[in-house]
Amino acid sequence: MAKDLRHFLETYEQDHPEDVVTIEKPISLKHEIGILVDKLDKERKFPLLRIKNAILCNGKPSEYEVIMNEIGSRGKLAYAMGSNWEMVSQDWRRLALENKQDPVVISREEAPVKKEILKGDDVDLHRYPAYQPYLMLSHPYISLAPMITYHPEAGIDNMGIHRGEIQSKNRIAFLFSPDNHNSMNFWKSEQELHQNMKCAVVAGLHPNVLMASQTKMGYPESHFEACGGLLGEPLRLVPSETLGDDFMVPADAEIVFEGEIKAMKRTAEGPYSEYTRHIGAQRWCPYMEVSCITQRQDPIWSNYAIGRNHAFQGLAREFRVYDIVKRVVPQVTRVYLLPHAGGSDGLGFCFIQIKKTAEGQARTAIHSALTSNYSVKHVIVVDDDVDIYDERQVFWAVATRAQPDKDWIIQTDVMSSIVDPSIDNHWGSKAGIDATRPAPPEPFLVPTMFPEEDMKRIKLNDYVPQDQLEKIPDAFRKVDVEE
Amino acid sequence: MKVAWITCPKCHERFYVELLMLKETHPLTGTKPFCRCPFCLAEFKAKDAERVEE
Numbered sequence: 425m426a427k428d429l430r431h432f433l434e435t436y437e438q439d440h441p442e443d444v445v446t447i448e449k450p451i452s453l454k455h456e457i458g459i460l461v462d463k464l465d466k467e468r469k470f471p472l473l474r475i476k477n478a479i480l481c482n483g484k485p486s487e488y489e490v491i492m493n494e495i496g497s498r499g500k501l502a503y504a505m506g507s508n509w510e511m512v513s514q515d516w517r518r519l520a521l522e523n524k525q526d527p528v529v530i531s532r533e534e535a536p537v538k539k540e541i542l543k544g545d546d547v548d549l550h551r552y553p554a555y556q557p558y559l560m561l562s563h564p565y566i567s568l569a570p571m572i573t574y575h576p577e578a579g580i581d582n583m584g585i586h587r588g589e590i591q592s593k594n595r596i597a598f599l600f601s602p603d604n605h606n607s608m609n610f611w612k613s614e615q616e617l618h619q620n621m622k623c624a625v626v627a628g629l630h631p632n633v634l635m636a637s638q639t640k641m642g643y644p645e646s647h648f649e650a651c652g653g654l655l656g657e658p659l660r661l662v663p664s665e666t667l668g669d670d671f672m673v674p675a676d677a678e679i680v681f682e683g684e685i686k687a688m689k690r691t692a693e694g695p696y697s698e699y700t701r702h703i704g705a706q707r708w709c710p711y712m713e714v715s716c717i718t719q720r721q722d723p724i725w726s727n728y729a730i731g732r733n734h735a736f737q738g739l740a741r742e743f744r745v746y747d748i749v750k751r752v753v754p755q756v757t758r759v760y761l762l763p764h765a766g767g768s769d770g771l772g773f774c775f776i777q778i779k780k781t782a783e784g785q786a787r788t789a790i791h792s793a794l795t796s797n798y799s800v801k802h803v804i805v806v807d808d809d810v811d812i813y814d815e816r817q818v819f820w821a822v823a824t825r826a827q828p829d830k831d832w833i834i835q836t837d838v839m840s841s842i843v844d845p846s847i848d849n850h851w852g853s854k855a856g857i858d859a860t861r862p863a864p865p866e867p868f869l870v871p872t873m874f875p876e877e878d879m880k881r882i883k884l885n886d887y888v889p890q891d892q893l894e895k896i897p898d899a900f901r902k903v904d905v906e907e
Numbered sequence: 908m909k910v911a912w913i914t915c916p917k918c919h920e921r922f923y924v925e926l927l928m929l930k931e932t933h934p935l936t937g938t939k940p941f942c943r944c945p946f947c948l949a950e951f952k953a954k955d956a957e958r959v960e961e
């Protein structure tokens with residue numbers, strides 16, 4: 425059995441039933457689903473949601489099951505690729521880039537996604553349980569379905585996730601940020617070759633295929649091969665129905681939308697709920713006209729908890745930042761993009777841990793990290809006695825090991841995320857904080873500490889029983905304020 | 908981000924758009940300035956808006 429979304433759902437539920445919530449009670453995909461995810465987010469919980477009776481944004485019952493949060497935590501991504509919480513970004517890099525596998529092509533008869541084929545008037549995007557989670561959004565959005573395009577000259581595949589606004593029964597508007605490879609393929613098609621761009625939007629994929637779609641590859645370089653690396657087996661492909669036999673799509677997807685992005689055409693897209701947790705402005709965007717839909721029997725649809733997701737996009741950038749900074753400053757030991765500071769993108773803060781041996785290393789790491797990716801906006805470098813996965817420890821280091829007039833670095837007029845609400849015209853500024861102690865042998869105060877033997881000997885549960893410990897309120901949560 | 912708040916002439920709801928959509932022809936495609944109300948889906952030009960606040 426090929427690794428597909430259903431395989432992941434089945435095995436994850438078997439191994440982690442505590443992290444799966446099945447909802448039978450009807451819930452609307454317009455606003456109600458957003459509120460549910462937001463309330464879970466406030467509890468700092470991102471369980472896999474299996475919604476059996478979703479109500480479409482137009483008020484009709486959904487024909488299909490809806491899931492959310494299958495990539496909603498660092499732990500689930502680690503599970504999907506057989507890694508662990510700390511190593512998941514490094515393993516992502518290793519598997520996607522160093523363990524690539526060529527895809528295999530199977531026949532249409534064997535491909536699960538060819539069970540139902542819809543063309544012409546049977547194409548109706550309003551059937552699908554796309555969501556509209558916040559106010560001021562005009563249409564339902566496709567949020568977690570990678571778009572496949574091919575380099576117009578080299579013929580190499582590319583996959584990338586773009587939000588898609590379903591504007592009619594066969595039209596989807598997409599936002600392309602300028603540096604992504606689907607955008608570059610569209611530029612070549614439209615501006616150099618003066619033709620429409622063939623594309624397929626693929627919904628319902630194994631988390632590892634989603635991760636492969638978010639792996640920053642060279643241009644042009646195959647994402648299908650990265651899928652095989654992350655899955656640990658070749659990605660199964662099948663020829664499209666309307667885009668030609670050389671246009672391949674994943675055979676084990678739940679749904680494939682085939683069509684073309686129209687050259688020299690733009691439509692008004694948005695406002696949209698960006699990952700920054702702000703409503704982004706309406707803007708001109710290209711759009712796809714869908715010519716064919718192929719799908720499984722009773723396909724499963726996934727919506728992405730945009731801005732509430734705990735890990736996905738930031739984690740994709742984490743290993744890239746690590747690779748670049750480590751190359752420049754080998755003393756760097758860990759990199760962590762704080763997932764909730766800038767929505768899900770790591771836009772807010774990048775933490776770097778370093779075992780400093782000479783002055784200047786932390787500052788060099790700051791500059792390297794800030795220029796490693798347009799969306800890395802703030803960097804904090806700490807010593808190796810600070811746990812960078814615990815922001816309380818990181819901000820303790822900022823408070824006690826940095827002086828703002830000497831240790832803060834500002835970069836101005838650099839490329840930034842196009843959805844950062846605080847920028848003008850795609851240009852912005854960035855900042856770094858060197859929160860490290862002086863390099864040895866320069867003396868510095870030591871942190872409070874305990875005798876090592878006593879630390880091992882004293883067990884918390886000997887004094888505070890586990891059942892009582894679990895009932896003690898979290899001191900950092902507001903418990904006396906009603907919602 | 909430079910945006911303008913628009914009041915829809917049809918349903919009178921407020922929303923915002925990138926300034927380019929209201930003021931300039933799209934530099935690559937020649938698309939004329941317009942916007943679409945996310946509440947009632949009416950399409951209109953800036954001069955037809957009930958109110959524009961930059």
